[in-house]
Each structure stands twice: as C-alpha cells, then as structure tokens.
Amino acid sequence: MKIASWNVNSVKARLPRLIDYLNASSVDVLCLQELKTVDETFPREEIEALGYHVETHGQKTYNGVAILSKQPMENVLRRLPGDDSDEQARYIEATINDVRIASIYLPNGNPIETEKFPYKLGWMDRLICQAEKLLDTETPIVLAGDYNVIPQDEDCYDAKAWDGDALTQPQSRHRFRQLLNMGYSDAYRSFTPHVNYTYWDYQRGAWQKDNGIRIDHLLLSPQAADTLTEVGIDKDPRGQERPSDHTPIWINLDI
C-alpha cells in the first residue's frame, strides 16, 4: 500500500502536476494540503476519472486538505478535535483498508511574536491529544502532511538562516518530539540515514542551489511501522513547469 503526502499550494493551479503525479506514481493514497479552494470547486471529476475516491475539507483562499484513495474511505473526520471555534480547514482523517490515515496541514506560526505562533502550538497540543487517542486503538495509523516543523538542524540547508523562525523554535520541535516519544516513528528517518528535503522556496534560486528544508512528514504507529518496506521523496514534481514549492513524500506498507 503506497501512501504519499503533498502540499500542492493550490489544487486548481496545480491540477496538471497533480494528474501527472497520480499517473506516474501509482500511489494508492495521496494526502493533499493547501487546496486553497472550497469543496464545491475542488477538481473532483478530473481525479475520480483516474480511479480515485475523493474526500475533501476545503476553505476559501487558504488552507484546505484532502485524501485521494483508490479504495473507498470510511468514517471520515473533517476537523481536529479540541477547539470548536477553530474555522481553519487543516485536518481530515479516514480509514482505508483498515489503516487510519490523516492529512495534516499544521499552522506555519510566523511571525512568532504574533498570535499565529501560540495558535500553532495550541494546534500541535490538540494534534498530540488526537494522536494519543488513535494510538490507543493499537492499529496501523499514518499521520501524513505538512507539519511546518524542521525537526533538527540537519533537516535544513542552513540552520542559522532559520533562527527565530516558527519552524525551528524549541516549542515547535518539542511538540514534534512528543509525537515521536509517545510511539510514532518518522518514516523517513527510520529508513534513510541521510537527509533530503521536501520544500524549496520559490525565491533566491533555492531549488537550483538545493537550499531546502524537510517539513513534510509521515508519522507511523508501531502497527504501521512494522509493515514499512520503502520510503522516498519524489523530487521530479518540484523541477517541473509551474511547480508547488513542496514535493511529494511517500511510503510503502506491506498491507
């Protein structure tokens, strides 16, 4: 079962790239983030025509997440529990082939002196609560998405350049480690000793200079991690015409 995660930075602007990727990658499940559109205008027909079921949680202009799956989805949850006043569409969860899969668009949190940073930290605390509840089921769980956290300095081309940024703050990194310490594993690091990046800024020739950061992650419960056979980052979409600034990351589970 091949599961991928991709922040597409507008699903409508990226539709040609998305169709290319679905055709080329043969993923069973694709978790999308930053749709930047509402459910009514999500390009559902184009994706269903490729043989995928589609579950979305969209929002006008900002955010928005979705799960695409060759197999049907059950028990879809469209918000992160813990704050009924939170209107931002950043979380969707569904069961596919007895695997519970979440598509996560964690808040960026910049600038850190504004209310955006405590919103990020509060959102991470709610994610930790949800991750604990899911872990209690002792089943395969995949928490996939754009975490907007650079876990360690080595996950960044130049840690000094990101000093003071919400993505590298100790409070952000601590909460990411809490997810690991409760029993989830970072799929990429469990198989790959060297670092590759998943995001390169549009500006300053970051892609050409490989000035990237690793912020898109797939976290696995022990029952999912036991079945992990492969992990990779598909860099091709980042080098194509009119790309997203993120590129897909994927795993293969022997399920």
Added chain:
DNA sequence: ATGACTCGCAACGCGAGA
C-alpha cells in the same frame, strides 16, 4: 548580476506562505 516567487482575490496591490 553580488539577483529574479507564487498563490487567490468582485485584485489592479496586498496578505500569506515558510
């Protein structure tokens, strides 16, 4: 050339992204 962004929006510059 010591550098160059890309989305959505009842835009015509701005907010947001990371």
